[in-house]
Amino acid sequence: MNGTATSTPARQAERERSVAAVLPSVAEMRLPVWFFGFEGVLAGAFDLLRAAPSAWPALVALAAVNLAVSLTLMRRRLKLAKLLWRGRGTRKVALGLVALRLGGHLVLGLLGAAVTSAPGHVLFALVTGAVTVALLVHVQRASLGALVAAGRATA
Secondary structure, eight states, X not given: OHHHHHHHHHHHHHHHHHHHHXXXXXXXXXXXXXXXXXXXXXXXXXXXXXXXXXXXXXXXXXXXXXXXXXXXXXXXXXXXXXXHHHSHHHHHHHHHHHHHHHHHHHHHHHTTOOOOSHHHHHHHHHHHHHHHHHHHHHXXXXXXXXHHHTTSSBO
């Protein structure tokens, strides 16, 4: 009986180690910041095209590289990306970004300060891209914390 009592904590510790080995770590799932840079540029694509209409081939190439990198180099991290897109917070961020861009242009137009110049569109694209990156990093951090709290990932 005494041998059973001492082996139970050892077995439990071994089970916990095996479960931890199966669960992905936060470091393995975290999307790199440069990936969010792709998303930021694509978020500002409308204004970038308004500033430089001839830039569309570069934006198409960037979108293709983004897709290729997503499906190859970051294949293991696609699980997090899928979880992020299924999350209510990410959808709110996406809709908020669309509202920010459209609302920003609408408000500036109503105030008589519509963005019509190339530098103005580039500035608007930079602001949209920066807000996109910041919000996506925040959503990722919150999602990874929730996965750790739910026991679906290890810290």
